[in-house]
Amino acid sequence: MKISFIGTFPPRECGIGTFTKNLFDAMLAAPGADGPNQGIVVAINDHEQRYDYPKEVKLTIRQEEQADYLEAANFINISGADVCILEHEFGIFGGQNGIYILPLLYRLKIPLIVTLHTVLKNPSYNERAVLTEICKIAQSVVVMSQTAVDMLVAEYSVPEHKIAQIAHGVPDIQFDQLLAKKEFKLSSKHVLLTFGFIGRNKGIETVLKALPAVVSKYPNLVYIVLGKTHPNVIRHSGEEYRIYLMGLVKKLGIEKHVIFLNEFIDQSELFKYLSASDIYITPYTNEAQITSGTLSYAIGAGSAVISTPYWHAAELLSEGRGRLFPFNDEQALSEVFLDLLDNPQVMRDLRKNAYDYGREITWPKIGEKYAQLASKIVAEQPDEWVEKEMILDLLALPPFLLDHVQRLTDDTGIIQHAKYGIPNLKEGYCLDDNARALLMVLMTYKRNKHPLALKLSPTYLSYINYMQNPDGAFRNFLSFNRNFLDEVGSEDSFGRAIWSLGYLLGNAPNDAYYQTGREIFFDAAPNFVKLQSIRSIANTIVGICHYMKSNPSDEGMKEILRQLANRLVADYEINSTADWHWFESLLAYDNAFLPLALLHAAEFLNDEKVEKIAFESMDFLSGITLRNGYLSVVGNEKWYNKDGENSMFAQQPLDALAMVLMFHQAFQLTKDQAYIRQLYTCFMWFLGENDLRISLYDFETKGCCDGLESYGVNRNQGAESTLAYLISHLSVLEAFEEVSNLEASVV
Structure with a gap:
């Protein structure tokens, strides 16, 4: 049996390193089922320190270099190792509370045993999330005391059958x-x-x-x-x-x-x-x-x-x-x-x-126990390691709850930012978030007639109305004491307002809401063709298409839709090349909204070019963001220039939402259920299927964290991120109903 060890290692002066060295020696000396055991070590370096490691150390990881962890996963997978043993202590791995170890572990294609050197009774949010995910990935979790066993079961919901209690080894050395x-x-x-x-x-x-x-x-x-x-x-x-x-x-x-x-x-x-x-x-x-x-x-x-x-x-x-x-x-x-x-x-x-x-x-006896556990774990695995496969299971989703939205909302609108799960009143309100909030509560009410959703709807709609200027454009920002903070808001905020208003006109819960929304929408309409921002155009297209679902005979609006779609087509034709099928020379933010808009436009325009570019750009974006089997959206840290490198951080919930909506619309156009699986893959970004393998959804506050940063999760839970999660969740529920109805009609 060949064993790969991950941990600190001598000559680094570290107690975990001494443990790893002793365990390495003891397991290689223990009897093997098919001959002598073999081992390799992946050693963790600290703060740019370099060490003169012995020959068993085949690779090193710089503690704070995320790329090193991914390289280590690839190295272990092709090393011929049968099993991996991780020595876990929060302080030795990079990122917030050692979160960088998660992407490595998730990419392993061999069984994992983890030895926990620390189990906290009252962990922080991130500590609990990191340790819980490690225990989910591992085939066996080793601790050194019964107290640790009890805590893992009670505090971290680790199945007891997965836990092995093996004492801390001691050298077999004696002096008089x-x-x-x-x-x-x-x-x-x-x-x-x-x-x-x-x-x-x-x-x-x-x-x-x-x-x-x-x-x-x-x-x-x-x-x-x-x-x-x-x-x-x-x-x-x-x-x-x-x-x-x-x-x-x-x-x-x-x-x-x-x-x-x-x-x-x-x-x-x-x-x-x-x-x-x-x-x-x-x-x-x-x-x-x-x-x-x-x-x-x-x-x-x-x-x-x-x-x-x-x-x-x-x-x-x-x-x-x-x-x-x-x-x-x-x-x-x-x-x-x-x-x-x-x-x-x-x-x-x-x-x-x-x-x-x-x-x-003594270490010889402890090494033998580890070797027996490793042999058992390896024997239980199939000959062919099965890639972790996404399962479409609605029962695995958290309950859909509006707790955090209610916490962020007062009688003016939804507060745009939060300190962790607490509204940050200093930052006031913005049109973007109140537009998204209106969309979310309308979707919620349409789905299950949720009384709180209906109650919150006029708050967000009245905010949008209050921020509209006489020329139909909108202001964006409002202070907590209701002072305007700008004369004219961004085109992006304009587009998001039209998106939500268009949805309202197609799904109004009553006539009062419909008439109010209609006035605001058509007061804004003269500005549609003046838009310059490509994402504002995309949001406006989606809003128009929602409106046209209930007003298909509005030829004037259909012509505006055609003009705006052609603007996106023109940008695509200018910037796309044989290996770059995109609307700009870079992938920036909210990327999936661009193909999403053309997918919506294709429903009404009967234009082959619009539809072709919609799917072509969607496939191009998917090839970049889903190539590892999970969603890795382009990070806002540096974005992704055509001739540059993809930025991994800071990943935003808004981008995950756009991916969910894009695949939902692709399914509605084609009825191809492969898009539902991709939709679900993108949604699971919120719940831990991401580059850091950690959930952004906070099961305590019922909010969503603001993004994935290089150090870990941004724990603030503002309106944008929480609304992105909730709209995505609603889209998943809606898509699964559509699939069920489609299958029923076939039967």
């Missing part, structure tokens, strides 16, 4: 205590030890405060703090914590009893220090630590261990393998120290119990 003490010139000392990366959450100050009461009785006692300051702490705070500890030592008058060793040492040397110590302490400041390698090492070395009751310690030190004391309680710690030092036999019993258990978790 007397000889170790002699080598370190500590023969006459009672030695206390803490080791590992130093940071505020380690609680070392609690030990220091406990020492005065102990050294007054045992003046030959020395406390060794062995370890460097954590690299992340160094980057953000320097040596502030170490300096604080050294100052505290001086203040307490215990300089002769405390030794700081600012080193990162190898395992053999570490176990020599553990053997030399009488008592090992992990005084962490809170319970939220699911795994501690340092604690496991101390148990493996047969140390007498004292710890605060964080999750891993509470389990590992049960059954007489150690002693616990309350968090941040130096008085209780002093009492435990004195009790053990006063009773050497009690200390010997603790050491024996720890040593006996440590024999059960």
Whole structure:
């Protein structure tokens, strides 16, 4: 069996790297079903650091380089590996909360086992989303304690059968205590030890405060703090914590009893220090630590261990393998120290119990357990790895809810921006969003006569009416205190208003709404042929076509439709080439609206050229954005120039909406159900089928995040993004009804 490992790796100084190296060696030494196991390592570099890796490291990933993760997925897939093992810790992967690892994992074509070194009980939105998605992708999830198992089931909804509990391994290294003490010139000392990366959450100050009461009785006692300051702490705070500890030592008058060793040492040397110590302490400041390698090492070395009751310690030190004391309680710690030092036999019993258990978790035994799990996972997979296939399943969609729209709407209109899920009143209102909001509630009411949709409709319609100028054009922006912020809005906002008004005229819930919408629409109509913006023309075309569905005999409006469609055709003929079938020399924003507009126009114009260009441009855009089997819209960061590269970030919900609408209209024209599958693929962009493999829909607020950025998800949930999601959701529901009706008519 050939195994691919992803994680940090020595010589990078990192606890996860040490774990990965030990697991790599142990699994390759474990018996293989078909001969010796083989392994390769993909190592994670940090902050542009470079390391002189050993030969087993075949590829490196720069932590913050998204492209490196995608390259690694391709490398692993062609490496001949049978299974991949990921060592997961939030801080070692790039993007917000390590989100860059998700695209890599999703692209793997071999089974995945993930070892979780951290499981948070109260994760942030992004932490929960990232970890939940990793657990969905993995065939097996390994944790090191029963507490972690319980948390994954209760907090992250991971099926229990998918979880394997395998203890943290320890090196099979032993030293004689007397000889170790002699080598370190500590023969006459009672030695206390803490080791590992130093940071505020380690609680070392609690030990220091406990020492005065102990050294007054045992003046030959020395406390060794062995370890460097954590690299992340160094980057953000320097040596502030170490300096604080050294100052505290001086203040307490215990300089002769405390030794700081600012080193990162190898395992053999570490176990020599553990053997030399009488008592090992992990005084962490809170319970939220699911795994501690340092604690496991101390148990493996047969140390007498004292710890605060964080999750891993509470389990590992049960059954007489150690002693616990309350968090941040130096008085209780002093009492435990004195009790053990006063009773050497009690200390010997603790050491024996720890040593006996440590024999059960040596790396050879842990490596064998991982190897058995990997063999089982590989055996359960089909000979041909099945590509992840999109399934058309409405039951998999979240409920359609207007909670966040209601939260954003007041008696003026819909607030355009939000701080996370909270309306940002400072930004006021805009025509674009109120037009989209009107469209959404009309679609909602048409579908299920939702009373809230009907209630909200006049608010958005009255905003559009209020923003119309005497010449029929519109202002766009309005402050929260209802002051106009522009004289004339953008042509894009004009087009979106016409889109929603046209839909209203074809789907009005009552005559009052129809008559109001008709007045606004026709007051604006003289401006239709004056438009210059290609996207404003496209939006206006769609609005006109919605109007004409209920007014097909309006020849004057049909002629305006023809003029506007010909404008798009002309732009296409100017810019398209043999390998660039598009209306401009770049793909920018809201791209799919351009072919969408011609697909609508083709319904009414009976023009072969319009229809040909509509499908040709649609296929061209689809070839770029759907080539990986999921939607990857052109990012607004740099867009996609004809002779340049496609920009991956910042991807906007508006673009996903346009893709959904485009395929919906293509289906309505052709009745080809392949377009429904593509529609659904595009909609699933909102729910995690995207480049970062994470949902933009917030299941708590019922809003939609504002986009995919290079660092992760933009957690703000403004009106544009939420309305884009809701209109897309409604389009999916409508399309599936149309498919069902089509199939029923065939039967």
